[in-house]
Each structure stands twice: as structure tokens, then as C-alpha cells.
Amino acid sequence: MQHRRPRLSKKAKTLLSASVALAAAAGVTVAQAGESSKKCAAFDTITLGKYYVNNNLWGQDKGTGTQCVWDNSASGSTVSWGTDYTWATNSKGKDSDVKSYASTVLGWHWGWKVDKASTGLPIRVGDRKKVTAKWSFALSSNPGTTNVSYDLWLHAKGTADWQDQPTDEVMIWLDRQGGAGPLGTKYGSVSLGGAMWDIYQGDIGWKVYSFVRRTNTTSTTLDLDDFTQALVRRKLLSNDKYVSGIEAGTEVFKGSGRLDTKSYSVDIG
Numbered sequence: 001m002q003h004r005r006p007r008l009s010k011k012a013k014t015l016l017s018a019s020v021a022l023a024a025a026a027g028v029t030v031a032q033a034g035e036s037s038k039k040c041a042a043f044d045t046i047t048l049g050k051y052y053v054n055n056n057l058w059g060q061d062k063g064t065g066t067q068c069v070w071d072n073s074a075s076g077s078t079v080s081w082g083t084d085y086t087w088a089t090n091s092k093g094k095d096s097d098v099k100s101y102a103s104t105v106l107g108w109h110w111g112w113k114v115d116k117a118s119t120g121l122p123i124r125v126g127d128r129k130k131v132t133a134k135w136s137f138a139l140s141s142n143p144g145t146t147n148v149s150y151d152l153w154l155h156a157k158g159t160a161d162w163q164d165q166p167t168d169e170v171m172i173w174l175d176r177q178g179g180a181g182p183l184g185t186k187y188g189s190v191s192l193g194g195a196m197w198d199i200y201q202g203d204i205g206w207k208v209y210s211f212v213r214r215t216n217t218t219s220t221t222l223d224l225d226d227f228t229q230a231l232v233r234r235k236l237l238s239n240d241k242y243v244s245g246i247e248a249g250t251e252v253f254k255g256s257g258r259l260d261t262k263s264y265s266v267d268i269g
Contacts, residue, residue, distance in 0.1 A: 037070070038068040038069065038070045039055055039068060039069050039070065040055070040066060040067070040068040040069075041055065042055065042057040042060060043055060043056060043057065044069065046069060046070070046071045046081070048071055048074045048079040048081065048104070049074045049076075049077070049079065050077065050106060050114065050118045050119050051079055051104045051105060051106050052104075052105050052112075053069050053071060053081050053102070053103070053104055053105075054069075054102065054103055054104075054105050054109070054247075055067060055068065055069045055083070055100075055102050056100060056101045056102055056103055056249070057099070057100045057102075058098075058100070058101065059093070059097055059098045059099045059100060060099060060100065061092060061093075062089065062090065062092050062093025062094070062097040062099060063087045063088060063089055063090055063093055063097070063099040063254070064087070064088050064089075064090045065085065065086045065087035065088055065099065066085070066086055067083060067084070067085040067086075067087070067100050067102060067252070068083065068084055068085075069081065069082070069083045069102050070082055070083075076265075077265045077266065077267055078134075078263050078264065078265040079104065079261070079263075079264055079265070080261055080262060080263055080264070081104065081261050081264075082258065082259060082260045082261060083102040083249070083250065083258070083259050084257070084258040084259075085100060085102070085250075085252050085256065085257060085258070086255075086256040087099040087100065087144070087252050087253075087254050087255065087256075088254060089254055095145065095253060095254050096181075096253065097253065098251045098252070098253055099252050099253065099254070100251070100252045101151070101247070101249055101250070101251045101252075102249050102250060102252075102259075103151065103247040103248055103249025103250075104247065104248050104249060104261070104264055105245065105246075105247050106119050106121065106245065106246045106247070106266050107119045107121035107122065107153075107243075107244055107245040107246060108121065108122070108153055108155075108160055108244035108245035109153065109245045109247065110162065111162040112162070113160070113161065113162070113244075113245075119268075120267075120268030120269060121243060121244060121245065121246065121268065122155070122158045122160065122242040122243055122244040123242065123243050123268060124158065124239070124240065124241075124242055125154070125228050125229075125232065125237065125238070125239050125240070125241045125242070125243065126232075126239025126240060128225060128229070129225060129268055129269050130223055130225055130268070130269065131223060131224035131225050131243075131246070131266065131267075131268050132221065132222075132223060132265075132266070132267045132268075133150065133220075133221070133222050133223075133224050133246070133248070133265070133266050134220070134221045134263065134264065134265050134266075135174070135219070135220055135248060135261065135263070135264045136218065136219040136261075136262040136263045136264075137218055137219075137259060137260060137261045137262060137264075138218060138259075138260045138262065139175060139177070139218065139250075139257065139258070139259055139260075140257045140258040140259075142255075142257070143177050143178070143255060143256075143257025143258070143259075144177065144178050144252065144253070144254050144255010144256055144257050145177065145178030145179055145180050145252075145253035145254050145255055146176070146177050146178060146180055146250050146251060146252045146253060146255065146257060147173045147174075147175060147176040147177070147180045147250065147251050148173070148174050148175040148176075148249075148250050148259060149171050149172055149173045149174060149175075149248070149249070149250075149251060150170075150171065150172040150174075150224065150246065150247065150248050151169065151170075151171050151172075151246075151247040151248070151249075152169065152170040152171075152172075152224065152227075152228070152243055152245070152246055152247075153166045153168075153169055153243070153244050153245040153246075153247075154166055154167055154168040154169070154170065154228075154237070154241045154242060154243055154244060155167060155241065155242050155244045156240075156241060156242070157242065158242045158244075160242070160244045165205065165206060166206050166244070167206055167207065167241060168206060168207045168208075168209070168237060168241060169206060169207070169208045169209070170208075170209050170210075170211070170227060170228060170231070170237075171208065171209070171210040171211065172197075172210075172211045172213075172222070172224070172227055173210060173211065173212040173213055174213055174216070174217050174218075174220055175213075175216040175217065175218065176212065176216065178253070178254075178255060180251070180253055182200040182202070182210035182212055183200065183202035183204065183208050183210060184200045184201045184202020184203070184208060184210070185200060185201060185202070186198055186199070186200055187199045187200060187201045187209075187234075187236075188234070190211070190230050192211070192222075192226045192227060192230060193220065193221075193222045193223070193226065195213050195214070195215065195217070196213075196214045196215075197211040197212060197213055197214065198211070198212045198214065199211055199212075199230070199234075200212065201236065207236070207237075209231055209236060209237070211227055211230075224243075224246070224266075228243065246266055248261075248264060248266075
């Protein structure tokens, strides 16, 4: 049977075109760890060991505003970084449109990928490798409409390159403000990592699953494998998929604020 590749969503087209531009300008935009100056251009990056911080303004065409990222420190697999932003919705967008997702990236991300030797990715879901994610952060008061979340990208193969659209995306919301809500409709709920989460299911050319914590938190230690397995048990995700990339940052819909990551690490295996 022939399988037709799904049509790229607006998000995919935006991320892919931005990644191509970013790769072409890599020698200019990539900063070294320890640089204290802010990076404020769209898709500017800062290298932090096995991660990089991405000033990911993928929805900027729907808004008017500015955003910057900066690094604080990197020691082993633990890093510290921050971002500040001001966004308003323009005539092309809606308040429910995401304007940016400044984030720390590990592994694959729309034009960028780092070898498994340094990141531990990709990993097959069915191999049940422990993925210990620790994150301590501070969010400014009145940060607008936003969430603080992980974002996992999954593919049908363990050799995904820049042109390979994901099959699944798994978001894990730790904090949400200003009425921010996930894509899709509520599917159910689950208890993981000592907290209750509501599960949402949507589709933007690939499946998007969002775990939304019922109570906000600013400090967590999670095994991300627990979340992919929660989907496997519900027959929403298959064990033969591969986790190719892991991000962590803030999605901004509108408003002004600041996210300071005090410490962040992802250790696999």
C-alpha cells in the first residue's frame, strides 16, 4: 500500500523554513556557552554543551513584539538560561495563536540534529529507557497568556533528518497562565510523577498529545518515558516510534514576562 506523506501544517512550514535560514546563517547566529549578551533575533541560538537555546519565534507573523534569550551557565548536563518577551496579537492573528516558544533543545528540531553519541537521542519508545528530566524555573508575575512546557518530537524511524516530518508530538505542561489552553480536545486524565494530568489530543498534520498538570509547579523531576508509555497503554502511540528531540521552554500567546531557568537537565538511560 502506498502511504501519502501528510500535508505540512502552517507550524511545520514555519519551523522548517526558519530552520533552513538558521542553518545557512549558523556561523553568525550561534553563540558559545558563557556568552552573557542577549540574543534577540528570530531563531538566534546559544550553544550549551549537548543542548542549544533557540529563540524560536515561529508564530511571530501573528503578533507584534520582541523576545530575547541568554545563557547563564553550563556544567555537565545541567544548564541555566533565560528569556524575556513582549507580544501583542496583530491583525493576522488571534490571541489563541502561539507567537513564540523560546526553548532548550536536545536532539532533532526541524533542520537541526545532534549525534546520538552526545545527546542519547533518538530512543525507541518500546526500549523503555529512563529519561530523567529535572527543571527548576521562575516565571515573572503577570506573565501574560503562556505556558511552561516540555515538547517531545517523535518519528517512525531512528534516522530522522531535517526533511522528515514527525508523526507525533508530546507536550507536558508544568505551568499555564492567563487562560492558556492546549490544542485539541480532552481525552482523559492520568496520575504521573506525583501529580494529576489532563490529556488532550489534537492533529496539525501529525498527532499532538498534551499533558496539562492540574496544579502549576516550578520545580519537577520526571521520567519522560512515563508519559510516552501512558499513551502506549491507551493505544494512542506505538512502541516502534522514536523520540528524536526534547525541548523545554515557554509558549507565549500574548503579554509581557520573563522565564528564568535556574537549572535544567535531561539524562537518558
